[in-house]
Amino acid sequence: MAGPRAARERLDKLMVERGLCETRSRAQALIVAGRVIVDEHAVDKPGTAVAVDAAIRLKGEDHSFVSRGGLKLRGALDAFGDLDVRGRVAMDVGASTGGFTDCLLQAGVARVYAVDVGYGQLAWKIAQDPRVVSIERQNIRTMPREAIPEPVDLVVIDCSFISLTRVLPALPPFLARPADVVALVPAAFASPLAAMAVLMVVLVVIGMVMDPYGAVILVQATLAGIASASGIDPVHFWMVVLVAFELGYLTPPVALNHLLARQVIGDDPALESGALPGSWWRRHERYALPIAVMATTLLLVAFGPLLVGGG
Structure with missing residues (x-):
């Protein structure tokens, strides 16, 4: 039957x-x-x-959710493929306006507990849905177990301002066995352009105060990984490193670079430049012109490929 x-x-x-x-x-x-x-x-x-x-x-609707967070979660669910959320009880940690919650509702969950430390942020459409239980002004790390009266078998997390290492240990008291956890890992920068702007400044400063060999070792161990994670091509990044270091080396009066500048133009012209008549540019042209040229070159090398490539 x-x-x-x-x-x-x-x-x-x-x-x-x-x-x-x-x-x-x-x-x-x-x-x-x-x-x-x-x-x-x-x-x-x-x-x-x-x-x-x-x-x-x-299909083809970019704004079918109350926020772009819904698009991110939908992309994750599509990528996982075998993660079926229909009929499940979910918790949205860091719900904010409810983008993740909206995505789960459209995917067919039975209920969502929307948890957030803020107040009044949840979109009206989401807050009015009978399947949504809004838990506001609650930090997941200190929230009592009684706040959610049933075990949840699906957790989605979008906490941009707190490390996941501090959020994940707080989840077990609320979970069913088994349960799935989908967490958004935020990028260090919003775009490759923003990443390049910050990295470029840091590289110039490194070039001012460090010798080339030590600087390369430091960059390889730290900044190279950040650049790659931000969508910057490794070859492009190391081209920027080279030009940024050169600009740093030309920039007096910092440590080794001041000595190098004096070796290039001599001690007497360096000491007498302040006493020469004429404009500031004429008195400091030997210093300023190479720096201006190299700074312009750095901007072109750093941002040209990203702008042309739509980064």
Whole structure:
């Protein structure tokens, strides 16, 4: 004898209930346009009956979540492939406006406990969903076990301002056995351009105060990994290192570089430059011109490839 059939609902109505669309007419338009994917299959009839826990997403819709966090989590779930969240009880640590929670709701979870240290940040659409339990002004590291009355078998984490090493040890009291944890590991910089700007300044300072051999060892052990993780090509990075070091070496009056500058132009011109008549530029041209040329070169080498390549 066949078992009981899972509860089913019209697709357009279910989309409105989940907050994917504001109205059924909008949902019907998206369905007819072929932009609605149900359990990874396109559906083009608004009246199609689908399981109430079916995974529903919008094809080609970049803003189907209340924040871009939903896009990140959806990308992770798609990449994992075998992680089925339908019908599960989840906890969103660092819920903020609810991007991760929104993604889970659209994927068919039974309930989400949205935990955040802030107050009043959760998007209205998410806060009004009966499947969402908002737990505000609570730090996961100090939150009492009683705050969540049932074990959770799925945890998603987006805590940009605290290390995961401090968050993960606080989870076991809330977890079912087994459970899955999906954590967002934030990048050190928002873009390769931002990373390059910071690294470039640091490299020039290193070039000012260190000898070349020690500087290369230091950069290889520290900054090279940061550059690679930020999406900067290794060959490009080491080209920037070379030019930044040269600019640092030319920049007096810091330690070794002041000595090198004196060896190039001589002691007497260096001492007498302050007494020469004329403008500041004319009196310090021997110092300033090489620095200006090298600084311009550094900017071109550092940012040219990133801008041309869309970094």
